[in-house]
Amino acid sequence: MxxxxxxxxxxxxxxxxxxxxxxxxVIFSEEFSTPNLPSDWAVDDISENGARWEFxxxxxxxxxxxxxxxxxxxxxxxxxxxxxxFMLDSDGAFEANAPYPHHSILTTRRVDCTxxxxxWLQFYQYYRSGLTTTTIGVSNDDGATWTDxxxxxxxxxxxxxxxDAFVSLNISSVAANSPDVRVRFEFEGINYFWIIDDVxxxxxxxxxxxxxxxxxxxxxxxxxxxxxxxxxxxDPLGGAYVPNELVVQWVDGLTDAEKQETRDDLGVARFDxxxxxxxxxxxxxxxxxxxxxxxxxxxxxDGDTGFTSDLNSDCMCNTDSYCVGTQMVxxxxxxxxxxxxxxxxxxxxxFMIVDGPTVPNRDIWCNTVQFExxxxxxxxxxxxxxxxxxxxxxxxxxxxxxxxTATIGNTGDWEQFNFSFTNSQGAISLDVCLTxxxxxxxxxxxxxxxxxxxxxxxxxxxxQDSIEEKKDKAKTMPxxxxxAEFNYYNFDIEELKDTLPLVSTPYPVNENTQxxxxxxxxxxxxxxxxxxxxxxFTTPGFGFFxxxxxxxxxxxxxxxxxxxxxxxxxxxxxxxxxxxKPFDDHGHGTHVAGIVVQQWEQFRQLSETTIDGCCNLKxxxxxxxxxxxxxxxxxxxxxxxYAAEMGADVINASWGFTAVQDPDDGILxxxxxxxxxxxxxxxxxxxxxxxxxxxxxxVGAPTTPNYPSNYNLNNIxxxxxxxxxxxxxxxxxxxxxxxxxxVPGVGIQSSIPLGASxxxxxxxxxxxSGTSMAAPVVSAYAGALFCMDDxxxxxxxxxxxxxxxxxxLADWSTLSITGKKMDAGTFIANLDFQQCLTAVSxxxxxxxxxxxxxxxxxxxxxxxxxxxxxxxxxxxxxxxLGRTIWQERVSGAITDLNRTINLSQFPSxxxxxxxxxxxxxxxxxxxxQ
Numbered sequence: 001m002x003x004x005x006x007x008x009x010x011x012x013x014x015x016x017x018x019x020x021x022x023x024x025x026v027i028f029s030e031e032f033s034t035p036n037l038p039s040d041w042a043v044d045d046i047s048e049n050g051a052r053w054e055f056x057x058x059x060x061x062x063x064x065x066x067x068x069x070x071x072x073x074x075x076x077x078x079x080x081x082x083x084x085x086f087m088l089d090s091d092g093a094f095e096a097n098a099p100y101p102h103h104s105i106l107t108t109r110r111v112d113c114t115x116x117x118x119x120w121l122q123f124y125q126y127y128r129s130g131l132t133t134t135t136i137g138v139s140n141d142d143g144a145t146w147t148d149x150x151x152x153x154x155x156x157x158x159x160x161x162x163x164d165a166f167v168s169l170n171i172s173s174v175a176a177n178s179p180d181v182r183v184r185f186e187f188e189g190i191n192y193f194w195i196i197d198d199v200x201x202x203x204x205x206x207x208x209x210x211x212x213x214x215x216x217x218x219x220x221x222x223x224x225x226x227x228x229x230x231x232x233x234x235d236p237l238g239g240a241y242v243p244n245e246l247v248v249q250w251v252d253g254l255t256d257a258e259k260q261e262t263r264d265d266l267g268v269a270r271f272d273x274x275x276x277x278x279x280x281x282x283x284x285x286x287x288x289x290x291x292x293x294x295x296x297x298x299x300x301x302d303g304d305t306g307f308t309s310d311l312n313s314d315c316m317c318n319t320d321s322y323c324v325g326t327q328m329v330x331x332x333x334x335x336x337x338x339x340x341x342x343x344x345x346x347x348x349x350x351f352m353i354v355d356g357p358t359v360p361n362r363d364i365w366c367n368t369v370q371f372e373x374x375x376x377x378x379x380x381x382x383x384x385x386x387x388x389x390x391x392x393x394x395x396x397x398x399x400x401x402x403x404x405t406a407t408i409g410n411t412g413d414w415e416q417f418n419f420s421f422t423n424s425q426g427a428i429s430l431d432v433c434l435t436x437x438x439x440x441x442x443x444x445x446x447x448x449x450x451x452x453x454x455x456x457x458x459x460x461x462x463x464q465d466s467i468e469e470k471k472d473k474a475k476t477m478p479x480x481x482x483x484a485e486f487n488y489y490n491f492d493i494e495e496l497k498d499t500l501p502l503v504s505t506p507y508p509v510n511e512n513t514q515x516x517x518x519x520x521x522x523x524x525x526x527x528x529x530x531x532x533x534x535x536x537f538t539t540p541g542f543g544f545f546x547x548x549x550x551x552x553x554x555x556x557x558x559x560x561x562x563x564x565x566x567x568x569x570x571x572x573x574x575x576x577x578x579x580x581k582p583f584d585d586h587g588h589g590t591h592v593a594g595i596v597v598q599q600w601e602q603f604r605q606l607s608e609t610t611i612d613g614c615c616n617l618k619x620x621x622x623x624x625x626x627x628x629x630x631x632x633x634x635x636x637x638x639x640x641x642y643a644a645e646m647g648a649d650v651i652n653a654s655w656g657f658t659a660v661q662d663p664d665d666g667i668l669x670x671x672x673x674x675x676x677x678x679x680x681x682x683x684x685x686x687x688x689x690x691x692x693x694x695x696x697x698x699v700g701a702p703t704t705p706n707y708p709s710n711y712n713l714n715n716i717x718x719x720x721x722x723x724x725x726x727x728x729x730x731x732x733x734x735x736x737x738x739x740x741x742x743v744p745g746v747g748i749q750s751s752i753p754l755g756a757s758x759x760x761x762x763x764x765x766x767x768x769s770g771t772s773m774a775a776p777v778v779s780a781y782a783g784a785l786f787c788m789d790d791x792x793x794x795x796x797x798x799x800x801x802x803x804x805x806x807x808x809l810a811d812w813s814t815l816s817i818t819g820k821k822m823d824a825g826t827f828i829a830n831l832d833f834q835q836c837l838t839a840v841s842x843x844x845x846x847x848x849x850x851x852x853x854x855x856x857x858x859x860x861x862x863x864x865x866x867x868x869x870x871x872x873x874x875x876x877x878x879x880x881l882g883r884t885i886w887q888e889r890v891s892g893a894i895t896d897l898n899r900t901i902n903l904s905q906f907p908s909x910x911x912x913x914x915x916x917x918x919x920x921x922x923x924x925x926x927x928x929q
Contacts, residue, residue: 027119027201028111031077032084040109046188051093051102053185057084059126061193064091066128068390069438071407074164075124075197085197088187090130100190101131107184108199110142116203119175121183122168123199127152128160130191137186138171140178147174148186160192162409165226170219175201216240217658217704218691221489228628230411232489233467239659241486244285244467246474247634247667249483250278262480266470274573274638275645276560277674279667281487281634284470294377295367295432298451300324300350310362311354322364323353351449356392359439364394365448366433371423376456379419379432383408386445393438398423399430405437408446420456485667488633488659491625507581508534510551510566521618522783523552524596524650525643526776527636528589530582530623532753533566535590539765541749542598547590550597552618552646561642567621568642570635582623587756591768592654592776593619594751599780602824617783620648631655637671644675644682649786651675652779653686654772656706663710672708676715676794683786683794684708685779687771688720688733696735709738715794717782717801719775720816721745726808732771734815741801742808742821745774781822844915844922845869852913856927859904863913865897874916877901877926879909903928 030038035055037043045052059072077083090102113119121136129152137146149169155161175181181201187194216222217238225232225240232240250259263271263282272281297306304313304324312321326349354364371377379396385408396403396419406417432453436444465473467486474484510533535547553565561568563580572578584590600617624639625631636655643651657668675682689695689706696710709718718739721732723746728734732745747767757763778801785797804827805820844850848868852861863875872894877886886901903911903926911926 025203027113027116027203028108029198029200030108031198032086033077035084038109042105042107044105044107046103046105051088051090051098052104053086053088053106053187055084056087056089056195059083059085059195059197061087061089061092061195064089064094064193066091066192069440070126070390071163071393073124073126073195073197077198083197085195087193087195089193090132090187090189090191091193094191101188102190103186103188105137105184105186106196107143108182111181111183111201112179113175113181113201114177114179117176118170118172118203119181120168120202121171121200122166122202124197125165125167126161126163126193126195127155127165128192129155129158130189132187132189132191132194134194135186135188136169136171137184138174139182139184140174140180142180143182146184159228160410162226163407167223168219221491221658224491224628224630225489228411230413230489230630231415233486235486235659237659239486239488239657241488241659242632244283245487245634246282246284246467246471247483247485247487247637248280248282248474248481249667249670250280251478251480251482252278254480258480262477266474267465272574272634274570274634275641277638277641278482279634279637279641279671282470282474284467292454294369294453294455295451298367298381298453300352300449303350306367308366309364311357311364319355320357320362321355324350325353326350351447354392354444354446354448356436356444356446357439360437361435362439363433363435365451366431367451367453368429369432369453370429371425371427372455372457373426373428374423376420376422377453378456379403379421379451379453380416381406381434381451382414382416382449384414384447384449385410386447390438390440390444392436392444392446395435395437397431397433397435399425399428408444414447414449483665483667483670485633485661486659488657490631490633490636490655490657490659491629507569507578507583507585509581510534510548510553521552521616522787523618523620523646523648524652524779524783525620525622525639525646525648526589526593526596526652527622527624527639527643528584528592528652528654529586529625529627529629530569530584530589531567531593531619531621532584532590532751533582533621535594535751535753535764537751537754537764539751541765545594545597545751545765547593547597547619547751550593550600550617550619552620567623568639569623570638570642571623571626573635573638582621584621584623584753584756585627586625586629587752587766588625588629588654588768588772589621589623590753590756591748591750591766592652592772593621595748595773595776596652596780596783598750599777599824600783603780603784603828620646625655633657633659633667637667640668640671640684641674644677644680648675648682650779650782651682651684652776653684653708654770654775656687656689656709658689658691658704658706661705661707663705663707663712666707668707669711669713672711672713672716676713678793681715681793683715683717683782683797685717685719685775685782687775688718688735688739690721690731690770690772691733692731693733694735695733696738704733706733709733709735714798717741717778717798719743719771719778721769721771721774722808722821726821728815729769729771731769732774736814736816739816740818741778741805742816743774743777744821745769745771748773777822781827784827844872850915850922850924852924852926856929857903858929859902861901861903861913861926863897863899863901865915866895868895868897872897872915874914875899876914876916878912878914879906885911 035057043053059078061067073085078085086106088104093102094100134152136149136151138149139146151167185196216234221240231243233243234240267284268282269285270283309322314321385391392408393405395405403421404419409415471484474481533548533551537545539545551566567582569579569582620643622639622643624636640651672684675684686708688709693704695704695706708716720734720739720742721729722742722744723729729746746769749765749767752764752766754764755761757766781801782797785800802818806823806826807819808821845868849866851864872890875888875890879885885906906928908928911928913924913926915922
């Protein structure tokens with residue numbers, strides 16, 4: 001049980017993410033405490049137009065037209081405008097008639113790092129991205145040469161960090177053991193601002209190979225989560241996970257009553273299920289609770305009662321008003337460009353929907369509470385901003401005395417705010433209020449919920465265990481809980497992208513609805529950011545490229561997946577409008593799907609017959625990653641179970657988890673093993689990862705696993721990336737014991753949704769690099785093998801993949817199990833598609849009439865089919881040696897068909913005309929005189 005920290009009369013600090021404590025020695029630091037440029041620092045204005053790094057005594061960039069009411073940078077030495085900082089105010093420079101673009105460099109003095117084996121750069125920043133790049137340069141020769149370290153690459157156009165974003169960068173490769181280190185901060189581009197403070201160089205005591213430092217593994221994951229303002233905690237080996245959530249696998253056979261008893265025992269506040277499986281997500285309260293809430297109607301379950309507000313309660317689309325409802329659209333759903341839209345995961349029940357004031361210091365909510373003398377109290381509430389932009393700032397006051405403030409961030413989810421204070425007065429009745437201290441011309445739109453206040457000295461207070469304690473307790477319930485893990489985050493580092501214009505619009509319906517033929521479809525599930533299932537464009541590199549006909553459509557209905565006909569959206573599985581629309585609002589998933597389709601089209605072109613004669617390719621989109629490209633353990637595990645239940649032959653998993661897990665156990669292990677059941681036989685193809693390390697490092701080396709790759713399961717194939725020279729891409733992970741194949745993965749052109757490109761909003765075809773791009777190639781090959789009638793399960797597919805692959809260059813042979821790569825030409829040359837087209841007579845409908853005349857013939861042969869009701873896929877004429885001399889691909893159930901075939905150029909002999917359908921072929925002999 002964790003003791004409760006009481007700070008009388010002060011705000012109880014509530015961190016949205018947790019850093020590991022670290023012992024470190026400070027080599028150099030600068031707090032910008034005076035208005036002058038620090039001694040021996042330099043500013044170089046490359047753009048020569050007045051846009052420059054400059055001192056700000058308030059920590060704000062107030063001159064720009066887009067600054068509005070943003071708070072100051074919040075650093076150790078400067079909190080809410082107290083203490084200085086340095087900034088590049090691109091907006092302010094433009095307003096001062098300094099034309100774009102702006103380019104300026106701030107450089108530190110020389111620092112002696114001779115005795116430092118590991119050097120890390122740390123600083124606080126507040127950054128909003130326009131068309132800009134920000135770069136950290138490091139020199140070890142007093143500025144003669146520089147090595148650049150890009151920062152803020154994950155921050156998309158118009159997106160900003162939190163005002164207390166903490167950057168940490170390992171610059172040991174350049175700065176360690178050097179006497180002449182300089183660091184420079186370079187801003188180049190158009191809009192908006194970059195403010196920095198508390199610049200330090202430090203050495204962690206335990207060294208460079210395993211620094212105990214406030215970061216995740218890989219570092220980019222934690223950096224991006226912090227930049228997006230997404231709450232996270234970090235396990236001892238760098239795994240980032242969702243605070244206050246556990247993913248649980250139940251023991252088979254538990255009753256609903258037994259499950260609920262376990263939830264109650266663990267103190268679960270809410271739970272989510274998926275796939276009607278044994279997987280469940282436990283959500284715990286983020287703070288202590290009490291049997292008695294001193295506030296009236298704090299959860300708004302009684303509607304608009306029990307509290308007062310300075311705002312109007314007219315529930316209209318105007319500022320200075322509020323409403324109580326279950327979704328943002330309850331307040332405003334039809335007001336031109338300012339429409340409210342629904343929250344993803346709005347929570348349970350009603351909340352207060354606020355369209356904030358246009359003047360500051362308005363009381364948003366007030367309640368009258370009876371206080372006891374000198375007792376300690378806690379006040380908590382949850383809040384969530386609706387749209388991006390300036391953040392609402394709420395101040396808690398008790399009897400008119402300010403207790404503390406809370407800034408509602410752009411996290412995309414509910415945030416918990418906690419305050420504690422002591423009543424230094426006697427027994428008294430006081431108003432407790434949340435006051436919005438800032439304002440906007442159109443108001444700030446947000447939600448308030450679960451307002452709670454308790455007397456810490458009164459009986460009935462329930463202290464909440466930490467999430468670590470919850471996990472440990474769950475693991476002591478082996479009769480009920482099979483597995484319990486943190487809900488870890490993951491993403492593909494190389495393919496990271498930020499918000500798209502699509503994210504704030506309703507997901508589209510599938511315009512190409514067509515039922516799947518389960519007997520003939522080969523199903524590849526794409527577990528990713530979703531797929532643009534309506535994609536059909538003329539591309540610059542491929543011609544007309546149409547993904548939509550390959551989309552899986554199912555007439556199946558299920559209580560687990562209501563209205564499911566095209567795949568499932570686990571990111572929004574609580575949103576009834578989006579749960580059955582696995583649309584790609586990021587770009588990664590559509591790019592991966594496009595690679596599979598390209599391979600399939602190549603098979604069709606290279607095979608003498610056609611792969612369509614064996615079966616249809618269908619793609620099952622399973623949205624497990626959000627518009628950041630960010631996924632969670634619960635969502636992907638649910639997605640795997642779902643794909644297996646839907647009959648997928650292959651699952652493509654172009655992602656990986658680096659968090660602490662067991663190669664023989666765990667939640668994700670369970671899901672993949674579930675897909676490996678003998679009744680399912682699903683092959684999972686996964687990417688090796690893009691951190692450039694051995695993911696099965698030898699004993700004594702740093703632990704750098706990548707899951708699913710490192711699981712000891714025989715239905716997994718792991719794929720690494722080659723560059724254009726057929727050697728390992730430097731960022732590709734490798735392993736002689738866990739990586740199976742290498743495939744070209746650099747600069748791979750494929751489809752992206754319209755609007756998904758950062759650089760070109762009109763782009764629908766774009767190159768990407770990574771092991772993510774290599775995995776779908778192998779998924780397509782595996783899918784082709786599943787089409788063959790003699791392939792029975794995933795183990796035979798794995799064996800065939802090895803047979804049909806080819807050796808790559810010698811340097812790769814020690815970096816993977818097989819030392820091989822996939823090659824389409826070699827694959828097709830070894831693959832006999834005829835073996836899946838068994839000789840089945842009378843494959844056309846019983847009423848169909850087929851005739852060939854004249855037969856024998858001298859030159860022209862006419863084929864006539866009438867009254868047919870069965871889909872025909874291919875007409876093929878072959879000679880006595882089985883060589884194809886004429887073919888025509890046909891689409892659909894054609895009732896009447898007439899074709900004339902010219903045989904004048906062929907020698908006399910016996911030919912075979914074959915009509916291919918999904919069930920087999922019907923053959924006819926033809927005599928050429």
